[in-house]
Amino acid sequence: MKIARYYAEQKNADGAHYPGVPQRDLTEEEFKALPEWIRNSIDGAPPESRMYYKSARSAKPADSEAEAVEEVIEVVVAEPDNPEGVEE
Amino acid sequence: MAELAFESMSVALESTRGTLVTPPTHILNMKGMITPMEDVFDPDDQLGVLAGQTREEIVGKHGEWEAEGSADVTKLPVLFNMALAPVTTGVVPGRPVLSIAVTAGGSGYSGTITAAITGGGGVGATATVTRTGDAASAVTVVNGGQYYTTAPTVTLSGDGTGATATATLVTAPSTAKIWEFVRVMTAQTLKTGTFYWGDPNQKMYQGAYGFVDNMSFDADASGTDDVKMSVSGATQYPDDIASPTLPALSLGPLLMPRRMQLWMDSSLAIGATAITGRLVSANMDIPTGVTPKNLATGPTGGLGYDHLGMAKVTPEMHLVFEMVDQTQYLLFKAGTDMKIRIRFNGAVIEGVFYNYLEFDIYGKLRDLSWGEMEGTNRTVEFTVRGNYNAGPASDLVARVMNSSATL
Numbered sequence: 001m002k003i004a005r006y007y008a009e010q011k012n013a014d015g016a017h018y019p020g021v022p023q024r025d026l027t028e029e030e031f032k033a034l035p036e037w038i039r040n041s042i043d044g045a046p047p048e049s050r051m052y053y054k055s056a057r058s059a060k061p062a063d064s065e066a067e068a069v070e071e072v073i074e075v076v077v078a079e080p081d082n083p084e085g086v087e088e
Numbered sequence: 089m090a091e092l093a094f095e096s097m098s099v100a101l102e103s104t105r106g107t108l109v110t111p112p113t114h115i116l117n118m119k120g121m122i123t124p125m126e127d128v129f130d131p132d133d134q135l136g137v138l139a140g141q142t143r144e145e146i147v148g149k150h151g152e153w154e155a156e157g158s159a160d161v162t163k164l165p166v167l168f169n170m171a172l173a174p175v176t177t178g179v180v181p182g183r184p185v186l187s188i189a190v191t192a193g194g195s196g197y198s199g200t201i202t203a204a205i206t207g208g209g210g211v212g213a214t215a216t217v218t219r220t221g222d223a224a225s226a227v228t229v230v231n232g233g234q235y236y237t238t239a240p241t242v243t244l245s246g247d248g249t250g251a252t253a254t255a256t257l258v259t260a261p262s263t264a265k266i267w268e269f270v271r272v273m274t275a276q277t278l279k280t281g282t283f284y285w286g287d288p289n290q291k292m293y294q295g296a297y298g299f300v301d302n303m304s305f306d307a308d309a310s311g312t313d314d315v316k317m318s319v320s321g322a323t324q325y326p327d328d329i330a331s332p333t334l335p336a337l338s339l340g341p342l343l344m345p346r347r348m349q350l351w352m353d354s355s356l357a358i359g360a361t362a363i364t365g366r367l368v369s370a371n372m373d374i375p376t377g378v379t380p381k382n383l384a385t386g387p388t389g390g391l392g393y394d395h396l397g398m399a400k401v402t403p404e405m406h407l408v409f410e411m412v413d414q415t416q417y418l419l420f421k422a423g424t425d426m427k428i429r430i431r432f433n434g435a436v437i438e439g440v441f442y443n444y445l446e447f448d449i450y451g452k453l454r455d456l457s458w459g460e461m462e463g464t465n466r467t468v469e470f471t472v473r474g475n476y477n478a479g480p481a482s483d484l485v486a487r488v489m490n491s492s493a494t495l
Contacts, residue, residue: 014162014492016338037288037331044111044333048494051336 004031005042005052006059012051018042026052097121097155098334099281099298101169101495105396106324108296109282111332114166117339118319120155122285122295122326148382149325149391151295153283156318159305161434161443161490162340167319168269169279169495171300171376172486176495178265183258184232184440185213188242193223194251201246203227203253210236211359212351213255217244224251232258232440234359263491264441271484273476276398278378283323288331295323299378299396305445307345307432308369310461315343315432315445322380324392340434340490341443345369347433350407354419358427358448358479366416368408368467370430372447374484377401403474403484405430405449408459411468420453420470428472437491448485450477 005026017023018038022030031039042052053059097120098112127148130141169175188203201217201224213233218226224244233240236257244251272278280299286292300321307315348370350363377400380393405428409416419426427450434443451472459467474483 012336014338016336018334018336035289037334040331041333041335045336049335 001027001029003056004028005054006056008051008053008059010060016049016051023051095119095121095287096285096334097153098284099166100284101166101279101281102296105280106297108294110294111334112282112284113335114163115335115337116155116157116163116167117160117337118155118157118317120153120157120285120319122151122153122283122293122323124326125150125152146391148393150380150393151283151293151298151323151326152320153285153295153298153323154318154320156316159315159317159343159432159445160340161343161445161488162338162492164317164445164486164488165267165269165490165492165495166281167300167303168267168486168488170281170298170321171278171303171319171374172269172271172484174272174277174279175267175269178267178488178490178492178495180260181264181266181441181489182210182235182237183260184210184234185215185229185236185240185255186232186258188215188227188229188253188255190224190227190244190251190253192250192252193220193225194244194248195222196248197222197224197246197251199247201244201248201251204243204245205233205240205255206243208236208238208240208255208257210234210240211357212362213240215242217246217251217253219246222248224253227253231362258440261438261441264437264489265492267488267490269486269488270480270482271403271486273482276396278376278398280396283326284332284334285326288334292329292331293326294329294332295326297393297396298323299380300376301378302376303372303374305372305432306369307343307348307371309345309348310368311345313345315345321378322393343432343434343443343445345432349431349433351429352416352419353427354424358450359429366409366412368410368461370408370432371406372430373404373406375401375403403449405447405472405474406469407453407472408461408467408469410461411466416453416470417456417468420456423452425452425475426450426472427477437489442489443491444487444489446487446489448480448487449474450483451475 098115100109100113130144133142203215205213214231239255242253283298381395383394431446453470455471457469
């Protein structure tokens with residue numbers, strides 16, 4: 001089943017929840033079955049209190065930061081004018 | 089209409105008083121409602137007919153809201169911003185004394201060596217000193233006290249000289265935060281809020297420029313309920329709206345009356361003397377004094393209140409004790425000015441830091457009333473009306489300890 005929203009447990013230290021919404025990844029079917037106001041509330045949560053994300057990477061910020069750093073390194077290494085990959 | 093299964097109240101503090109904020113930021117976890125109210129004038133016309141009323145005009149419109157439920161340390165800071173003082177940041181709390189170490193034993197001591205613990209911003213720490221031979225050999229903390237921000241000074245005294253000691257505080261918490269609200273006395277700075285009520289599956293109602301006019305708390309250790317809270321106030325006339333996005337629900341730990349703590353002092357600092365083994369119940373009633381002002385606004389002006397004012401009000405604490413001795417009665421009889429701290433405790437956050445709600449109030453024990461309680465001696469009840477105290481420069485201080493990083 002395709003996941004529609006990924007749950008970021010590590011960002012929910014207070015155990016907050018939306019009524020009737022399980023604290024785990026939500027499938028497409030589950031997300032569509034939610035009342036519109038809950039779907040809007042989940043997707044409209046401000047960044048500091050957001051718990052559900054559309055991408056798995058966004059739901060795991062520690063990993064996504066590491067991956068983002070890796071991406072930067074790859075870009076540095078890949079620059080054609082900087083074959084040694086040295087920061088300028 | 090279907091059952092309103094998810095009827096709830098929520099609120100968002102307004103950064104500018106009276107300017108609507110959407111969407112709400114805090115669900116209050118309380119049963120409540122906003123009721124539209126209309127002030128109607130019907131003149132006493134004489135038309136020579138038996139109709140008792142000939143015409144009417146709506147002269148004012150507003151909403152009244154009320155809510156009740158469990159006292160919730162995660163939501164109280166928002167409500168106290170509207171009822172007591174604008175405080176939007178919790179801070180690391182002061183701590184108890186963990187231990188006291190003798191740094192020099194001194195000499196010439198033959199009797200009791202006492203330890204006086206002063207300063208450090210806290211209160212209530214006590215300790216005993218062990219003498220070995222003619223020197224102090226150890227200091228044992230009996231009561232760690234509360235709210236020390238720096239290590240207090242320990243002074244060892246006796247019939248010898250030279251004994252010294254230093255105190256160490258409990259490690260600062262990493263999660264616990266304390267929010268202190270000193271009831272405002274001289275400025276119109278209480279926050280207003282945009283209130284939301286209803287079932288987002290059915291219908292929501294929104295009232296801006298909302299304020300709190302009263303809060304009360306009830307805790308009965310002889311019962312089985314948790315600490316209850318009721319709040320009331322008013323808003324501008326509520327509009328029915330499409331469901332806004334709502335924040336996620338989070339519940340604070342239940343505050344249980346049997347975990348209450350009480351300190352009563354007269355000559356010592358507030359919080360120094362714990363009262364144990366007799367407190368049955370406690371009630372706090374906190375009027376805010378916020379009152380709406382209705383002013384003339386011309387032919388196109390609205391019918392809602394235009395400004396908010398502040399009236400003089402007095403918070404009250406009501407205490408019920410089992411009458412195990414004459415202590416509280418004698419304080420009443422003597423008319424002693426008291427400094428009283430009541431704390432409603434919940435679950436531990438970390439180490440020695442607990443979720444709690446606390447009030448400091450200053451006044452005499454008044455309005456004695458004898459009562460009865462099954463399984464106890466006679467009970468005695470008092471009311472304390474909060475007096476202005478120059479220490480905090482207020483008549484009421486409230487503190488909330490929780491683990492919330494933000495309001």
